[in-house]
Amino acid sequence: MISEATLGWNEVAATDSETVRLRRGDPEALAAMVSRYQHRLYRYLLRLVRDPSTAEDLFQQTWLRVVANLRRYDPEREFDAWLFAVAHNVAMDHLRRREPGSLVDQMAHGSTDEAAAPHAYPDAFERVVAGERAARLETALSELPAVYREVLALRFEEEMKLEEIAGVCGAPLSTVKSRLRRGLEALRRKLPAEAWR
Secondary structure (H helix, E strand, O other): OHHHHHHHHHHHHHHHHHHHHHHOOOHHHHHHHHHHHHHHHHHHHHHHHOOHHHHHHHHHHHHHHHHHHHHHOOOOOOHHHHHHHHHHHHHHHHHHHHOOOOOOOOOOOOOOOOOOOOOOOOOHHHHHHHHHHHHHHHHHHHHOOHHHHHHHHHHHHOOOOHHHHHHHHOOOHHHHHHHHHHHHHHHHHHOOHHHHO
């Protein structure tokens, strides 16, 4: 437990140090930060735009905007939340240009399920069932409006607190709570009842 706390503290200290180096224009610090956040940030952008090549473009645009606006970063704020807020703005700009109605579009068809192995070493059948559940969940998530996908991804994939999500989205906490509730309700409607067991 103490070692986990120490590891968390070391990562925060490393991020702070890299942020300082990044502000000074150190390209190695930029490479380290991109590497550290590569999978999380790309996954978040892919969840919003649903297209791998677009997500890659937005990933690059996000880092360009980070470098351009790094002087505006408040060191008192979590870097993760600031980075995801920049990515949010880049993605929302793209979605508004591409599909003005995509941020609040109506939910489409489909059903999905959650992937979860019942024990540590699932047999082949359990792996197939878990894969099918994951595919159904992915389909159902992709059919939700972008504002719901975003909040669900930040909460359950990135494990952000609701207050952090509000900061990323630039929305009031009550709006984030409402989007989270509505997104979960929409998933429940799309998924068969046995998926939630």
